[in-house]
Amino acid sequence: MKSSAFQYELPEDLSAALKLLDSNDMDILPLAGGQSLMPMMNFRLAQPDILVDLNKIDSLKNITIEADSVKIGSMVRYCELEQSEIIQKHFPLIIHVIPYIAHSAIRNRGTLGGSVSLADPAAEMPSILIALNASIELSSSKNTRLVNAEDFFKGIFETDKKSNELVTSINIPISSSPKKFGFYEVTRRHGDYAMAGAVVTSDEGQDSFNETRVILFAVSTKPMRLIKSEAALNGNNLNNQDAISTAIDAVNGNTFESDLHNDEATKETLAKVSLKRAIGGLNG
Amino acid sequence: MVNTKTITVTVNGEEYTNTVNVRKNLIDYLREDLGLTGSHVGCEHGVCGACTLDMNGQTVRSCLMLAVQADGMEITTIEGLPSDGIAEELKKSFAKKNALQCGYCTPGMLSSALEYLNNGGKANKEDIRRHISGNYCRCTGYQAIVEAIYDVAENGVSK
Ligand SMILES: Cc1cc2nc3c(=O)[nH]c(=O)nc-3n(C[C@H](O)[C@H](O)[C@H](O)COP(=O)(O)OP(=O)(O)OC[C@H]3O[C@@H](n4cnc5c(N)ncnc54)[C@H](O)[C@@H]3O)c2cc1C
Ligand code: FES
Ligand code: FES
Numbered sequence: 261m262k263s264s265a266f267q268y269e270l271p272e273d274l275s276a277a278l279k280l281l282d283s284n285d286m287d288i289l290p291l292a293g294g295q296s297l298m299p300m301m302n303f304r305l306a307q308p309d310i311l312v313d314l315n316k317i318d319s320l321k322n323i324t325i326e327a328d329s330v331k332i333g334s335m336v337r338y339c340e341l342e343q344s345e346i347i348q349k350h351f352p353l354i355i356h357v358i359p360y361i362a363h364s365a366i367r368n369r370g371t372l373g374g375s376v377s378l379a380d381p382a383a384e385m386p387s388i389l390i391a392l393n394a395s396i397e398l399s400s401s402k403n404t405r406l407v408n409a410e411d412f413f414k415g416i417f418e419t420d421k422k423s424n425e426l427v428t429s430i431n432i433p434i435s436s437s438p439k440k441f442g443f444y445e446v447t448r449r450h451g452d453y454a455m456a457g458a459v460v461t462s463d464e465g466q467d468s469f470n471e472t473r474v475i476l477f478a479v480s481t482k483p484m485r486l487i488k489s490e491a492a493l494n495g496n497n498l499n500n501q502d503a504i505s506t507a508i509d510a511v512n513g514n515t516f517e518s519d520l521h522n523d524e525a526t527k528e529t530l531a532k533v534s535l536k537r538a539i540g541g542l543n544g
Numbered sequence: 545m546v547n548t549k550t551i552t553v554t555v556n557g558e559e560y561t562n563t564v565n566v567r568k569n570l571i572d573y574l575r576e577d578l579g580l581t582g583s584h585v586g587c588e589h590g591v592c593g594a595c596t597l598d599m600n601g602q603t604v605r606s607c608l609m610l611a612v613q614a615d616g617m618e619i620t621t622i623e624g625l626p627s628d629g630i631a632e633e634l635k636k637s638f639a640k641k642n643a644l645q646c647g648y649c650t651p652g653m654l655s656s657a658l659e660y661l662n663n664g665g666k667a668n669k670e671d672i673r674r675h676i677s678g679n680y681c682r683c684t685g686y687q688a689i690v691e692a693i694y695d696v697a698e699n700g701v702s703k
Pocket of ligand 2: 584585586587588589590591592593594595596605606607
């Protein structure tokens, strides 16, 4: 229950960190909030040769408005997101969801970039970022690229990020902040990882679904966007029970992943329960 | 391979400078190097909350931080809780309500409870439960703990 030995690096700026990631073929891991990596190291599921602590890199800690989007540095912690006036103003969905992530002491350290990089299928933020049409900025010592959140998450702890890259920021178009959203997750205890969850967003029109996004989490290897459910809802009145039933039925036939406590069939059932309640909770 | 580092940490108002192994967790540094055994080690993976303490005014899991990351930080453990004000009131309230039995969870529980109260947490049992959801107690069944925190939230510091 103690980590194996490693070399500890504390770069002062981004270019120094990126250079370290590039430097050789050893197992090099960045350390952000440590709220997932430290347990993995204590369990020896991760045994890096070199640990590159990102906590001194101030340029990754800002939240700024750039043209028509909000740029969130990867080292912004959950507690800082929650306090940010920019996030409160533009993305109430994020503010709504943060208290569901773990507990205060963990949110005081855990970062948005860490959650994105880890890509835990049960995590909330990857699905929220897809709902908000975010893109992930990745930097290596050679170049910087942007990847749409929907394309970034590939599988269990698997993303489009290469080992010599860092997630440097998360960029969310302000226009994609939904007018209405619903969120629901099934957990055994407040703050636990979800057993299943759903987020639904809808735009414009007072009473009808529009530009709807439906995403499930914690039921598969990665966030599951339900295009069929979205199509079933779009254009219909928010209270159209037939449309809502069709959207929930569209959960059937997708591929669900079991976890330690729930088999595939349970996951499918919990996915439907979550979606139904998320739609039912759509606010105005 | 550089495997040790010299750090300076302020713990309970006192400054310490030590050379530590970089892989040493903060909780082990406090317990083994400084002899401050008030903070407890339970799970070592962030789940139980026994190691929760205050760093620069916020609660953290000291099993999920390296000692070297505390360089330059100010830490308050159970040993350093003030014997007046809201902290003292909370300690008294825990005793009065029987909010501890074996006491293993208590240092972390008090740290979380203090954060709740210092951030203006209200006398609302649902909110209190939510805030301490990251702290396991295997003895009390939580009811007494929630009531102890509730009383302080409601009555504040007595004269
Ligand atoms: C008890 C407990 C309960 C939790 N419950 C939840 C929950 O309900 N929902 C939830 O979503 N999460 C939960 N978490 C996890 C928490 O949200 C983590 O903080 C988060 O998943 C990872 O963020 P971090 O900053 O701590 O990253 P770290 O643990 O530091 O890193 C995670 C991984 O990402 C890599 N990495 C980190 N930052 C970068 C970067 N900028 N670029 C490239 N790679 C990077 C690291 O190398 C590591 O592999 C829980 C954790 C604990 C201990
Ligand atoms: S020992 Fe740190 S949370 Fe359990
Ligand atoms: S008093 Fe024994 S664990 Fe809480």
